[in-house]
Amino acid sequence: MKAFLSIILFLFSCTIYAENNHELTWKLGYSNTKEEAPVNYMPASVPGAVQLDIARYEKYPPYIFADNFKQYSWMEDKFYTYITTFKKPYLNPAERLFFYSKGIDYQCEIIFNNEKIFEQEGMFTYINVDLTDHMKDDNVLKILVFPAPKRFSLPVDRTQASNVVKPPVSYQWDWHPRLIPLGIWDETRLEVRNRSYIEDVYVNYELSADYRKSEITILASGKETAGKIYDWELSDAHGNKVLHVKGEMKDNLTVKGISLDNPNLWWPHDQGTSYLYLSTFTLLDESGNEIQKVTQKVGFKRVRLVMNEGAWTENSSFPKSRSVPPAQFEINGRKIFAKGSNWVNPEIFPGIITKERYQGLIDLAVGANMNIFRIWGGGIINKESFFDYCDEKGMVVWQEFPLACNDYPDDAHYLSILKLEATSIIKRLRKHASLGLWCGGNELFNSWSGMTDQSLALRLLNSLCFEFNPLIPFNPTSPLMGMGHGNYVFRSADGEEVFQEMKRAHYTAYTEFGIPGMSPIEVLKQIIPENELFPPQPKTAWEDHHAFGAWMGNTWLCPEILEDYFGKPSSLEELVKQSQLLQCEGYKAIFEEARRQKPYCAMALNWCYDEPWPAAVNNSLIVYPAVCKPAYYAVKNSCRPFLASAGISKFRWHEGEEFFADLWLLNDSYEAKNVKTVTMKLVSGNQIFDLITWHPANIKDNTNMAGPTGRLKLPHLNQTQFQLVVEVEGHPEYNSEYTLKFVSNISAENDKSPVLNIN
Amino acid sequence: MKAFLSIILFLFSCTIYAENNHELTWKLGYSNTKEEAPVNYMPASVPGAVQLDIARYEKYPPYIFADNFKQYSWMEDKFYTYITTFKKPYLNPAERLFFYSKGIDYQCEIIFNNEKIFEQEGMFTYINVDLTDHMKDDNVLKILVFPAPKRFSLPVDRTQASNVVKPPVSYQWDWHPRLIPLGIWDETRLEVRNRSYIEDVYVNYELSADYRKSEITILASGKETAGKIYDWELSDAHGNKVLHVKGEMKDNLTVKGISLDNPNLWWPHDQGTSYLYLSTFTLLDESGNEIQKVTQKVGFKRVRLVMNEGAWTENSSFPKSRSVPPAQFEINGRKIFAKGSNWVNPEIFPGIITKERYQGLIDLAVGANMNIFRIWGGGIINKESFFDYCDEKGMVVWQEFPLACNDYPDDAHYLSILKLEATSIIKRLRKHASLGLWCGGNELFNSWSGMTDQSLALRLLNSLCFEFNPLIPFNPTSPLMGMGHGNYVFRSADGEEVFQEMKRAHYTAYTEFGIPGMSPIEVLKQIIPENELFPPQPKTAWEDHHAFGAWMGNTWLCPEILEDYFGKPSSLEELVKQSQLLQCEGYKAIFEEARRQKPYCAMALNWCYDEPWPAAVNNSLIVYPAVCKPAYYAVKNSCRPFLASAGISKFRWHEGEEFFADLWLLNDSYEAKNVKTVTMKLVSGNQIFDLITWHPANIKDNTNMAGPTGRLKLPHLNQTQFQLVVEVEGHPEYNSEYTLKFVSNISAENDKSPVLNIN
Numbered sequence A, B: 001m002k003a004f005l006s007i008i009l010f011l012f013s014c015t016i017y018a019e020n021n022h023e024l025t026w027k028l029g030y031s032n033t034k035e036e037a038p039v040n041y042m043p044a045s046v047p048g049a050v051q052l053d054i055a056r057y058e059k060y061p062p063y064i065f066a067d068n069f070k071q072y073s074w075m076e077d078k079f080y081t082y083i084t085t086f087k088k089p090y091l092n093p094a095e096r097l098f099f100y101s102k103g104i105d106y107q108c109e110i111i112f113n114n115e116k117i118f119e120q121e122g123m124f125t126y127i128n129v130d131l132t133d134h135m136k137d138d139n140v141l142k143i144l145v146f147p148a149p150k151r152f153s154l155p156v157d158r159t160q161a162s163n164v165v166k167p168p169v170s171y172q173w174d175w176h177p178r179l180i181p182l183g184i185w186d187e188t189r190l191e192v193r194n195r196s197y198i199e200d201v202y203v204n205y206e207l208s209a210d211y212r213k214s215e216i217t218i219l220a221s222g223k224e225t226a227g228k229i230y231d232w233e234l235s236d237a238h239g240n241k242v243l244h245v246k247g248e249m250k251d252n253l254t255v256k257g258i259s260l261d262n263p264n265l266w267w268p269h270d271q272g273t274s275y276l277y278l279s280t281f282t283l284l285d286e287s288g289n290e291i292q293k294v295t296q297k298v299g300f301k302r303v304r305l306v307m308n309e310g311a312w313t314e315n316s317s318f319p320k321s322r323s324v325p326p327a328q329f330e331i332n333g334r335k336i337f338a339k340g341s342n343w344v345n346p347e348i349f350p351g352i353i354t355k356e357r358y359q360g361l362i363d364l365a366v367g368a369n370m371n372i373f374r375i376w377g378g379g380i381i382n383k384e385s386f387f388d389y390c391d392e393k394g395m396v397v398w399q400e401f402p403l404a405c406n407d408y409p410d411d412a413h414y415l416s417i418l419k420l421e422a423t424s425i426i427k428r429l430r431k432h433a434s435l436g437l438w439c440g441g442n443e444l445f446n447s448w449s450g451m452t453d454q455s456l457a458l459r460l461l462n463s464l465c466f467e468f469n470p471l472i473p474f475n476p477t478s479p480l481m482g483m484g485h486g487n488y489v490f491r492s493a494d495g496e497e498v499f500q501e502m503k504r505a506h507y508t509a510y511t512e513f514g515i516p517g518m519s520p521i522e523v524l525k526q527i528i529p530e531n532e533l534f535p536p537q538p539k540t541a542w543e544d545h546h547a548f549g550a551w552m553g554n555t556w557l558c559p560e561i562l563e564d565y566f567g568k569p570s571s572l573e574e575l576v577k578q579s580q581l582l583q584c585e586g587y588k589a590i591f592e593e594a595r596r597q598k599p600y601c602a603m604a605l606n607w608c609y610d611e612p613w614p615a616a617v618n619n620s621l622i623v624y625p626a627v628c629k630p631a632y633y634a635v636k637n638s639c640r641p642f643l644a645s646a647g648i649s650k651f652r653w654h655e656g657e658e659f660f661a662d663l664w665l666l667n668d669s670y671e672a673k674n675v676k677t678v679t680m681k682l683v684s685g686n687q688i689f690d691l692i693t694w695h696p697a698n699i700k701d702n703t704n705m706a707g708p709t710g711r712l713k714l715p716h717l718n719q720t721q722f723q724l725v726v727e728v729e730g731h732p733e734y735n736s737e738y739t740l741k742f743v744s745n746i747s748a749e750n751d752k753s754p755v756l757n758i759n
Helices: A050-057 A068-077 A355-367 A384-393 A412-429 A456-468 A498-504 A521-527 A559-566 A572-596 A630-638 B050-057 B068-077 B355-367 B384-393 B412-429 B456-468 B498-504 B521-527 B559-566 B572-596 B630-638
Strands: A026-031 A042-044 A079-087 A095-101 A107-112 A115-121 A127-130 A138-145 A188-194 A197-207 A213-223 A229-235 A241-248 A252-261 A277-284 A290-298 A303-306 A328-331 A334-336 A338-343 A372-375 A396-400 A435-439 A483-485 A509-512 A603-606 A642-648 A652-654 A658-667 A673-675 A678-684 A687-694 A697-699 A705-713 A721-728 A736-743 B026-031 B042-044 B079-087 B095-101 B107-112 B115-121 B127-130 B138-145 B188-194 B197-207 B213-223 B229-235 B241-248 B252-261 B277-284 B290-298 B303-306 B328-331 B334-336 B338-343 B372-375 B396-400 B435-439 B483-485 B509-512 B603-606 B642-648 B652-654 B658-667 B673-675 B678-684 B687-694 B697-699 B705-713 B721-728 B736-743
Touching (some): A050 A068, A115 A127, A188 A290, A197 A277, A197 A290, A213 A229, A213 A277, A241 A252, A290 A384, A303 A435, A384 A396, A396 A412, A412 A456, A498 A572, A521 A572, A559 A572, A572 A642, A572 A658, A572 A736, A630 A642, A642 A736, A658 A687, A678 A705, B050 B068, B107 B127, B115 B127, B197 B290, B213 B229, B213 B277, B241 B252, B328 B435, B338 B509, B372 B603, B384 B396, B396 B412, B498 B572, B559 B572, B572 B603, B572 B642, B572 B658, B572 B736, B630 B642, B642 B721, B642 B736
Parallel strands (some): A338 A372, A338 A603, A372 A396, A652 A736, B338 B372, B338 B603, B372 B396, B652 B736
Antiparallel strands (some): A026 A042, A026 A079, A095 A188, A107 A138, A197 A213, A229 A277, A277 A290, A328 A334, A642 A658, A658 A705, A673 A697, A678 A687, A678 A721, A721 A736, B026 B042, B026 B079, B095 B127, B095 B188, B107 B138, B229 B241, B229 B277, B277 B290, B642 B658, B658 B705, B673 B697, B678 B687, B678 B721, B687 B705, B721 B736
């Protein structure tokens, strides 16, 4: 149990305190009660999760395989003690030793040399405890972590988390097993600090109406800093100093009246440069010696949620701004179509999420032409490295608070914890250029939750966001009226396909919609026992991995839909291919139709982007940990800033039927385009049919253009599928292709499924 | 210009500072610019309005007659100076002299002995200025009042008030002439205060879930009070002391942990006793001598807005709590049907509203079985005496902020004034037991306003209410989705009468609806020149008094509707009678149908209660200043806690047609009732027809009971009207009577109007 002390003070990058040199060595034990001491201690990984430490030490099988996660369930109800020891470090008279943690999940007490010196409920508020006055030559530091909070003992579901600021997702969701992380989940260390130190620096600003000026206000807080000196500078992306201010420091410093002329603006990556400046705030002593330096990136943008085009005038009962509330992002004065996805925890145990994991996933989203993540309220608030990278890569972040699908009470204790946590979250995230929208949480106004605008939790969140970050829009929940929400399958129970559903739909924003697709065979083999692999059956590992009984109907595998289109699969490979095809074509249909509905419609975000463990089937585009499904590439294509698109009305077509599809050019870019010739072809193996040629000429910036309809009385095709190919002459990068189902007259005799006739 | 000094310190009742003994003598002058001094001064009434002083001094004709108000319009754009002088009073070393005003409308500067010592924008924030250090032997105190604020010079309408916290109503409304008050509008005086004085005392509380305990927190603020003693006691309605706490005073004092067992609750007057306790907070010096005493009434209640019965489950698109947001008042755990009216300024110049005026109007509302006022956001925030009397009389107050029908901007200056004013308003009104709902303002989410949930003004108001008064519900505006709003006429342009409109309607609350009715002849003669009296014509004083061109169509007189039912009137008396009959029957139809729709429906508030000047025709129940129209009595009857009611489907019936009406017993009281026999009769002069007899027996508390339908094939009646009479045996106090129109076959030949057939 020898421990090393981590010390370094003066290197900062977007965080206040230093990276540590030497890791503390932590051990972990557990007990049934708070009073009881653990009998044994095992090595602990920090950050991590108690479950992972136990699994490693007690040799639990991996939780991702079959139903192994169920073996972890007893771990919900224990008390955990992390322990570490260290020798008193040398401190000069101006120095203090702090315990610093960015997150302990969920409730903890800190016991130092047998004295309780701190306690906290809430995993998102950074912990800073001055240990100096309690220090001895040999020191024992314990962190007592409480069992998973449960409002009710039954039912064993998400409602158990309805009075805590802990992500409810881990209490079980339709794509998440029940596994409730506990323990130290973010950077944690000892730090030597000067007695005078900076706690926080916030570079606030307001852009002038014409974006020609950024009026900056610096808000800095510190301890024992009165009488010291601050020195602040802002440098541009080339490292050139563009602003410099120096003055007397206070414990609560506000410096106003700093203005930057002609600031380079921060844009989402598909709209311009995601320009970032570097703020460097230095604390100096009376003699001008540097005590501490805090750096952070700053991006200048103005974001608003405005009423959608046509929303004021459409024929709906008033009041209109509540029946179709603002869902149009306007960034730096430009109306932007938000294309993206719903982000969920990329790990069941967030303690093991690394910067690299975040970066890999964000890079994929940028690569898929997405410009926004909705950080869904069922999960955690991401670590700093997530937001740093979104700032850098130009991804807009719609950030929800950790409330989802529950009725969070008007309860003084709950509200006090929510206030603490939300304040921490807002003050941390408001610094990030990528932040585009605050949202109270997921599906809180729906009947299964039961909250209303009168709910004090939502009034509190609105108030706190208004107080600390008023220029970022706030929605109390998602969805709101006017927004599309769902569906989550290729074809609904009444036989309606996404194609028809989307043509019928009239929404300002599609903020959740999904089509399930299976994971690749290699992944399935890692999670399903070999003897259960084919055919997939309920009550097997398939069900534990969300292929059956996850949501309504036979989700997420939906075998009857697959079989109806393709017949019984002869192998797992075939089944996977079928499932992935529907996911690809379904997602294309939705993303492209949502874009065709612009400007009334201003958002398309699918459910969901990633996943926290490998599901057998899921609506995600990316399989755990970061494997792209074919649907990822389909969505990437549908989200290109400019593309030729076909509006298709159904998936399955019959010999003799008149096939038809509408030509469109979709332009979300802020460039006008010139397109001479667009053609539409139907291709089935070596059979090729030209449907139509279109000469659209000039397409305005950020504006779609509808073209003619291509038609073909379907002859006999030699294959059971065909491709609809849309080509832009001289610009293959704008081409699109769709795969559809063909039923010949011969095979139709054996086809008992209902035929949708929509032409 | 001799002035008397007003001094007294130690008598308080619901206000902090004393009533003054001797009035200061004020004079008033005006000028075109701020710099220019007035040439003349005239006597000024304080409180009052500059227009009233000028009118008195310069002998303007009364603004209520004909279009005289137009002569006042130049007064909008002047700068006004109030001036008073006084001799230095004797002050002992512990005393200070303050200028104190409860309201100067709208922007002012205070100049004392030629020095500007204070300025304020906003008429609702009390002004306290310490004059002591600027005092001479002979003192001159000036108040410079700015011209009426106008955001734009054109159009000349309410949008001119869209960036100020000044009631837009006075910029012209469909029942309010354009007359924009300016000047000192609430109590204003000099006060001698001890150097140590209490600024504010707020007795906050939270009731336990079972109402058996009230946990009290006292928040008191003072100046130079540290080290002094406070002594607080609460006494019951009989003057018995029930709580007593004493301790050391601080400038910001919070005393927690005081609890009152089994508090008598405050109820709306129709639900129980509106019980008020008396709080007495005394500031004592170190020797225990009383320095100041602040008393106020305290009522204990819990109010919530909850989802209406059936609102979660009804078949509407989700999210449900925004499509049908909570509109059911629950007070002390009891769901209450809110019956009441929309309160508008009872004077064009609020400076002349007295306590007695408020009391007269409140007494009438209580007498009309109303339990709620919606204080409409177009007007002022009422003076203290209004709320004191609502507390006492058990009237619930739905209080809006002064925003209406405009798009109030996200503008830093406007928001700063709104914050100042709203904070003052909330901190004042939260002390009142009668306060039941905060609301951002009137019709702000409608297309003619253009605000949304993203509007910073509304986020600010929600935040401030949450911060200072979280347990009172907050709505951002009225109407919200799910609420009925309008209509405002007996029959709409498409021929639909209120009877049909209400049967069709399905709303959680009817928060505005109106039927116009003419003022009595005596009033008309005071406002319309004799030669214009009959017949009423557009472009005469009738139009200036809202008989024509006020709102849509020929409002508010609607002569074509009257003529269609009754033919051309032969006299003003006849016309007034016709108009008042429709108002009576229309209001009965709406109030009673809204009540029949309980429990889904939970509110019925007509537009409007009173009026600020005598309109010729208006939806009001009460003619200026406090004359009850016949409709007042009709509404009073329809709002009885318990009554027998008839559901009628139209107003005009034809000979030979089958008349029908549904019997109902409406019970809003919290008593079960036993009713043996209810009968329905049709009476026309001496012709009487028994339609049906019903034996309903027991009616549950707060629950309606539907009875059978009475029917009669209409014979020839001798009169052109008939009464439908519903009688409860042994309980004439539950009887109801409706007057309907009869068309005989003979008269029908001459009747070219469309006939509605709804049976």
